[in-house]
Amino acid sequence: MSNTNNKMPENLTSLAELEDAKLASSDEQSKSQSQIVWGRFLRHKPAMFSSILLVIIAIIAFTSIGYGPLPGWWKASYLEAGVVVNGGKPTLSLLPTWLGGSGIQWGEHPFGQDSVGKDYFALVMNGTQKSLIIAFVVGIVATFIGAIIGAMAGYFRGWVDEVLMRITDLFIVIPLLVLAAVLGQIASSSSGSIILLALVLGLVTWTGLARLVRGEILSLREREYVAAAQAMGSKTSRVIFKHLLPNTIGVIVVNATFAIAGAILLESSLSFLGFGVQPPESSLGLLISQYQNAFTTRPWLFWWPGMIIVAIALSVNFLGDGLRDAFDPRHTGHRRGLFSFLKNRKDRA
């Protein structure tokens, strides 16, 4: 404050002049709302840590075994069976020799092998790829549909709102898992494409966002800048896409991340139940379901995919948390509240 105070002319005696002088003398770089939000997001440690973790998981999953025709750096394939070495135990070791371990090394089969000798690392990486693709496609499709339907319902109100919201209700009252299972079964058995499965899942998970966006638009449309835009003769599409939706971006982005986390779990549940991804393709949920009986004898077949599901879902959730705090700084969680409380107590003492 002292810095800006020095630059302030002290003799001004009118609020209007003071404000203008402040504006003229302020040489701070102007920041748009998105730049401010981005700055806050970068300062959110759990969210930053989660993004880095997520990026690492994604990079390893896609580069190791390659994607489609592109080859990866990992030698084994998830389709080829082989000789089971050492009961299929993982060869990954993280304990250095001086702590009594066998040194930090990948080994031949870092995640072990399954019962027919397939390299489990390659299998898990393939599953992670599929799960990530499904999650992001579902997130994008659900967000797109939800935002458009919510915006239309909130902006037009009246009968448009009634019709759209009753359709939304219809989707909500049918249990999501049952609906997704039926549609997923059709999608994955008819073509075997996971993209189609992801599109279908997106078509049934947009409801929550539609309602949130509708509520947000209902309150935003009463703002005077919207009235001003209408009064200057803007077309409806311009009002919705230029003035209303960009201002709901906070709600949309935050919910998109939670939708992605939800999609990971939904896909895992479906694949676990046998309605999702079909072999020989694999997904994390499918791997768990295939090897659930191996839990007592060869627990790594269960743990690796399980841990990766948890890691992805948790980091996407933390990411959403960070975005929410960044978009709405009043919404700081307990974490920061606790720190500032302890700090204040120290100050007072």
Added chain:
Amino acid sequence: MSTMNEENYALSFDDLKVTFETSGPEVQAVKGLSLQVRPGEVVALVGESGSGKSVTSTAAMGLLPSNAKITGEAKVGNVNVVGLDQGKMRKMRATDIAMVFQEPMTALNPVLTIERQLTEALELHGIAYGGEATNRAIELLTMVGIPDPAKRIKQYPHQFSGGQRQRIVIAMAISCDPRVIIADEPTTALDVTVQAEILDLLRELKDRLNTGILLITHNMGVVADMADQVAVMFQGNLVETGSVDQVLMNPQHEYTQRLLAAVPRLTPVEIDETATHTSATAPVGRELVLEAKDLVLEYDMRGSTFRAVENVSFNVAKGEVLGIVGESGSGKSTIAKAVLGLLPVADGTLAVKGHNLPKLSPKEARKIRKDIGVIFQDPAASLNPRFPIGECITEPMVVHKVGTKQERINRALELLDAVKLPRNVINRYPHELSGGQRQRICIARALTMNPELLIADEPTSALDVSVQAVVLEMLQDLQRDFNFACLFVSHDLAVVDMLADYVVVMQSGKAVEQGPVKDVLHAPQHDYTRRLLAAAPVPDPVLQAERRAAWRELNATK
């Protein structure tokens, strides 16, 4: 009062300093304030936004957020409340220090009856319980002038009018007989006629109860009407204190002088009392821009319709300003909305440049919009927070597909010059500007297309007095330069008097009086106009005392 020693102050501040820790630099909100309120005395704390007046009162209530650092003393009676334990502070609230808030609707809990809310403080502080508390609550309601209190005490807040709600809030404040009441802008949210009644009530109560009142306000008229002592704050500093006559009639500090000069007043003009209104015989050769004939406007309320404007006729010609005045619910803003095409016309004609709006196709209507500029009330909400200023200003050009990118930028720079803002603002965002500056951006945006008609819906009522003066002056200059017709909606008669040529006075959807400003506002014929004029307080304690007497007389004859 001179016999009182220092110990008898109801509320006193000694070198109070409040600093807020923010994520950026620390903000000094109050920089060393010393002030005393005696029992039975009204001290007005006056200042504009950012002056620190509300922070001062919140400090006295012990309600500042945890990131505030407070030093110095704030004494309620003999107890210093700075750093006081929350439990002790809670016991002092209502019994020693009470508060009347600005917004009576949000100060009352909408799901509890008035009885529950009034008896709550009494029971919490052990003053009365059960039936006894209810009786005391009824007594309080009688005291603040709620008719038929025994029956109405069972009702909920929404069943009372705005003025009555504020009376109930006042009843809650006096329920435990506090030493001092902090009234934070108690009448700002109310209409002038209601404001006059509430001020009357507060004045009567403090005499009867010998309570000290710290009145926080930005309205100099209210100060002249109520206060004994005045303290003027600017940017966290106390710049001037003194008796109300001293400060308002003979201000010493330059800030106070300029603040008082900025208050719009109804300047008396010489009028021929015998002359009748001349609105019927408008001068010939006027180039009509906006014309309404028997205009009826309705709101659709889930099946039933509510008639907000009924058979109103007026017209505005090029270069003229028509003021529409009235209290809340009079339908004045509804007319502005209809002209802007935000509300369909139910009946009658509303013609812009001879084109009747309800008869136009959407495409033609959009073309007409090019010639209409608009300024709204709330500077915080009238600019899209995601658009840089330059885009805000040139949006009408984008909508109507006018000009190239470079032409648009040039036009934005031109308009920034016209509203006297630095050119580099073009890349800034609305949140970096103050309310007054944002309102100037709105004016610039309204003028982008060189409109023939400007709709200004309460453009200055959310602004501070000195900022309002700047904006009004600018609007006047621009109107002279660009010669547009202007429909100016306001509740403030003095502002309309300053700006408008003609005026329409509205009451519950009907135009009760209309004509040239000098006739209507200086020789009003209709009783309602007279009441409106008498109710608006002026920043002159002597004159205001006379006006108050006149107001009471008007009310007595009603």
